[in-house]
Amino acid sequence: MNYLDIAIIIILGASVIYSVIKGFIRDAFSLLAVILGIVASLLFYPTGAEMLAGLITNPQIANIVSFAVIFLAVSIVVSLLGMLVSRMIKTADLSFYDRVAGGTFGLVKGYILVAVLVIVVTTLFPASARTSKITPYVVRSIRVVTDILPADYQRKIEEQKKNLENLNERTIERNDSKVSQ
Template sequence: MTVVDVVVIFVIFLSALFSLIRGFVKEAISLATWIIAIWLAATFASKLAAALPNSIESEAVRQAVGFGVLFVLTLMVGAIVNLLVSQVVKKTGLSGADKIFGVAFGVLRGALIIIVFVLIGGMTPLPDAEWWQSSTLLQWFESAAIVIKEYIPEDLNLSY
């Protein structure tokens, strides 16, 4: 086992630990909130930018403000929803199951983080490095990345 393998295990462990502490419901709502916030901000930033006062002269600044406002507002609404749903989970006595599913969620998220690292690394010469080649765990995640690679545009030129 190499240092890289230890780092991979540590990333997955930390993700699982955070999810154990927070629980599945909080983790799932948080992830959904971030995805929705990015989508809403990207989709509607230009509409909000058009409604901003003319005192903001730069179109780029107007777009950035529109994106930022929508993104932050969506995260705030998501945090409120997360708080309310978490209270319901506690009151119904489902905290134990929530924590167990949270660990599973955390392990999957940690694995996804490593897969994203491998995908990004695949766009560089990193997969040819000796430390990459000697890692046992990176090879497993590389196999998963190869499957996912089919859905990534060819012009990104992954090295594996």
């Protein structure tokens, strides 16, 4: 086992444990809070910035403040709603199922993080990926998942992979030129 294997195990384990402790409802609502906060902020920050124009004269700062306030407001409301639903689950004596579902949700979140990590590491540090015991299994599972995705998503994934490979090549070239100087 190398450092990549250890990182994969830690990420998966921590994600599952965290989600079991939090429960599915609160964990899902916290993710939903971030997503909805970003979406609402992107949609409404110009309107908020206009409302702040009398208080903040710099339009860029008004945009940033508007975005942040909308994001926080939506995130807090969705998180509070998640806490309310979570309490209802506990009151209905369904905590065990909430935690089991949370563990599953945590495993999926951890897997997504691990998949991204493995894609980056295999592209930027191929030697580390070759000595890993777990990476081949993750790579196979990524291929299975990407084969299921629509063609548009597959194309976007390939583009990002090429971008990472190009970044790696430029980094190696830059390092080689520094060494030869």
